[in-house]
Amino acid sequence: MERLIFLIVCLGAFAFFFKNIFRLVATICLGRAENRFDNLWSRCGSMFAYGFGQLRVIQKKFGYNHYFLFWGFMTLVLVNFEFLLNGIFPEFSLDFMGVLYVLLKFAADIMSLVVLGCVVLAIARRLFFRPYFIDQTADAFFILCMVGALMIAYFGQHACEIKLGHLEGGMKMPIAWALSNFFSAESAGSLARVFWWIHALVLLFFMNYLPYSKHLHVLTAIPNCFFRSKDMVATVPRLQFKKGEEFGISKVIQFRWKDLLDFMSCTECGRCQEVCPASNTQKTLNPKEMVHQGKVNLFTNSKAVFATRPADMLAPAPKDARMSVPLINGSDKSVSRKAIWDCTTCGACMQVCPVFIEHAPKIVQMRQHLVMEKAEFPEELIALFENSEQRSNPWGIAPSDRAKWAAELNVPMITEGVQAEYLFYVGCAGAFDSRARQVTTALTKILNAAGVSWGILGNEEKCCGDSVRRLGNEYVFDKMAQANIEQLKKYGIKKIITYCPHCYTTLKNDYRQFGADFEVMHHSELISSLIAAGKISPATDSAGRVVIHDSCYLGRYNNIYEQPRAVIKACSGGRAPAEMERCREKSFCCGAGGGRMWMEELDGKRIYLERTQEALRAAPDTIAVACPYCLTMYEDGVKDEKASDRVKVKDIAEIVAASIS
Numbered sequence: 020m021e022r023l024i025f026l027i028v029c030l031g032a033f034a035f036f037f038k039n040i041f042r043l044v045a046t047i048c049l050g051r052a053e054n055r056f057d058n059l060w061s062r063c064g065s066m067f068a069y070g071f072g073q074l075r076v077i078q079k080k081f082g083y084n085h086y087f088l089f090w091g092f093m094t095l096v097l098v099n100f101e102f103l104l105n106g107i108f109p110e111f112s113l114d115f116m117g118v119l120y121v122l123l124k125f126a127a128d129i130m131s132l133v134v135l136g137c138v139v140l141a142i143a144r145r146l147f148f149r150p151y152f153i154d155q156t157a158d159a160f161f162i163l164c165m166v167g168a169l170m171i172a173y174f175g176q177h178a179c180e181i182k183l184g185h186l187e188g189g190m191k192m193p194i195a196w197a198l199s200n201f202f203s204a205e206s207a208g209s210l211a212r213v214f215w216w217i218h219a220l221v222l223l224f225f226m227n228y229l230p231y232s233k234h235l236h237v238l239t240a241i242p243n244c245f246f247r248s249k250d251m252v253a254t255v256p257r258l259q260f261k262k263g264e265e266f267g268i269s270k271v272i273q274f275r276w277k278d279l280l281d282f283m284s285c286t287e288c289g290r291c292q293e294v295c296p297a298s299n300t301q302k303t304l305n306p307k308e309m310v311h312q313g314k315v316n317l318f319t320n321s322k323a324v325f326a327t328r329p330a331d332m333l334a335p336a337p338k339d340a341r342m343s344v345p346l347i348n349g350s351d352k353s354v355s356r357k358a359i360w361d362c363t364t365c366g367a368c369m370q371v372c373p374v375f376i377e378h379a380p381k382i383v384q385m386r387q388h389l390v391m392e393k394a395e396f397p398e399e400l401i402a403l404f405e406n407s408e409q410r411s412n413p414w415g416i417a418p419s420d421r422a423k424w425a426a427e428l429n430v431p432m433i434t435e436g437v438q439a440e441y442l443f444y445v446g447c448a449g450a451f452d453s454r455a456r457q458v459t460t461a462l463t464k465i466l467n468a469a470g471v472s473w474g475i476l477g478n479e480e481k482c483c484g485d486s487v488r489r490l491g492n493e494y495v496f497d498k499m500a501q502a503n504i505e506q507l508k509k510y511g512i513k514k515i516i517t518y519c520p521h522c523y524t525t526l527k528n529d530y531r532q533f534g535a536d537f538e539v540m541h542h543s544e545l546i547s548s549l550i551a552a553g554k555i556s557p558a559t560d561s562a563g564r565v566v567i568h569d570s571c572y573l574g575r576y577n578n579i580y581e582q583p584r585a586v587i588k589a590c591s592g593g594r595a596p597a598e599m600e601r602c603r604e605k606s607f608c609c610g611a612g613g614g615r616m617w618m619e620e621l622d623g624k625r626i627y628l629e630r631t632q633e634a635l636r637a638a639p640d641t642i643a644v645a646c647p648y649c650l651t652m653y654e655d656g657v658k659d660e661k662a663s664d665r666v667k668v669k670d671i672a673e674i675v676a677a678s679i680s
């Protein structure tokens with residue numbers, strides 16, 4: 020009779036579980052198509068390294084707690100498989116595995132204790148030393164208590180069975196064996212089945228509770244690591260501007276299916292919130308919340324979509340599917356407009372996310388909807404969009420002034436027939452901004468001193484469109500990118516040097532979607548190679564103690580960390596630059612990326628101030644940057660901190676130019 024009851028409970032639980040799995044798969048299928056089935060070997064490698072190996076999880080010390088919890092569970096999967104089958108077929112056992120079975124039972128015994136320890140630690144952390152980026156939720160405690168109950172029931176059952184002589188204890192199951200001493204033969208007889216049933220019911224309930232809880236990631240995180248983007252996502256998907264299409268994303272089902280899987284995979288670890296410059300400076304945006312809102316919005320709306328076509332659940336949602344809750348600014352199940360505009364697209368969230376959720380492209384795609392469908396964007400962007408489209412620079416300065424800086428420098432003009440190996444793509448800041456023009460001049464000095472074959476496009480150069488794209492004006496960007504590529508091809512350009520990391524990433528990564536394949540070099544790459552080749556030899560150490568800042572679009576998005584450091588080292592008598600607390604991959608944004616350069620920063624602390632204060636804590640004589648936006652932000656920060664008389668902000672090209680004769 021007991022077996023029959025368990026059989027019914029077990030079948031019911033598994034039927035419900037697989038129904039939920041099917042629903043989750045169907046929900047993911049609502050998203051737009053995208054091929055994430057390429058490079059299967061490398062995807063498997065990624066899944067083993069980051070999903071099973073938890074490589075990102077253990078980048079934080081407490082991540083080891085999760086690591087052991089995870090591996091404890093993995094060890095117990097086989098044992099629980101035997102446990103459930105054994106409940107239906109009492110003769111079933113995995114002992115045909117021989118010595119492996121003995122090892123498995125031993126490992127399960129030890130790992131159950133490890134898991135119990137991890138649960139106690141996790142509860143204590145949440146109660147007594149909870150980091151601010153971890154939410155105190157009843158759900159988390161409930162899950163931890165369930166895991167704890169599972170382990171206690173496991174030990175209780177095995178200890179009783181050892182006491183009763185049904186199981187061999189000793190060193191084969193040392194923990195359960197030790198615990199068996201706490202039971203008398205009578206109590207073990209009655210408690211063995213009680214523990215068995217507790218174990219069985221908690222296990223089956225836990226399995227079915229997962230899809231409804233914050234621990235949904237137990238089911239989705241490993242597939243998300245498998246389907247992750249191979250490299251840091253440095254761009255957004257290109258749009259096809261077809262008549263009748265809606266541009267950007269206003270409904271959750273307009274995301275691609277991998278984005279929907281992202282929403283379901285969040286572990287709510289809060290690491291993205293911890294590193295986000297917006298969250299760190301009291302803005303509305305919290306990337307963890309944004310992902311959670313995406314998940315809640317998805318589950319709420321998917322119900323309505325399924326209700327309209329119950330027989331065809333595995334197809335993408337129809338374009339005109341009605342959503343009961345809007346994705347943007349509807350309620351707590353939506354993302355707020357403010358949050359969408361707060362993002363600097365710095366990528367710090369994506370760099371730390373243990374399950375490779377891609378936040379920034381989602382935010383940019385929601386901006387696309389607000390800009391192109393609704394014309395709802397911060398007022399200060401009106402001028403930026405108009406200037407970029409009509410005058411091809413953010414300030415709206417006459418395009419005929421673009422090459423003014425070069426007038427007295429005898430700069431080779433590719434547009435006048437000069438044959439050059441490299442095009443120096445000056446960029447709008449380098450051409451129009453008076454401070455950035457000093458960097459442009461410094462770079463021309465270096466190029467000439469090293470005998471590089473180079474030239475510029477003069478007044479024919481146009482804005483690359485970086486800010487326009489990150490701000491969601493994809494239509495204008497599309498036109499700018501196509502016109503630029505056509506022009507660059509017309510002049511036979513193959514190799515490009517940029518001084519601005521935003522131009523760099525746009526020409527290198529974004530333009531690739533439009534068929535471009537230029538060899539793009541950031542000036543830090545070129546200068547470091549010129550120094551290494553002995554073409555220039557920095558002699559004087561003019562910058563004093565230098566602290567270095569990693570621009571997000573240079574470091575995080577394009578993995579250029581060593582070259583700027585090598586340049587400074589060569590100019591500082593072999594001394595490496597000082598580092599800030601948050602450096603390299605962990606670098607903190609200056610606040611200007613993602614088009615935020617052109618927007619007011621009204622809420623909370625200024626991001627540039629937060630970063631400048633960090634730089635000043637390193638007691639530098641010079642803050643070295645390799646980006647015109649960072650240059651502006653740090654100069655503002657140093658002024659605000661009244662440190663201009665003792666600390667200079669310089670681009671690495673200026674440091675080099677000052678140290679060569």
Ligand code: SF4
Pocket residue numbers: 291294295296297298304305306361362363364365366367368369378379
């Ligand atoms: S990209 Fe940067 S600013 Fe945007 S959500 Fe991520 S960490 Fe925050």
Ligand code: SF4
Pocket residue numbers: 284285286287288289290291292306307310368371372373374375376
């Ligand atoms: S999005 Fe990633 S980093 Fe942020 S809370 Fe979720 S799992 Fe953690």
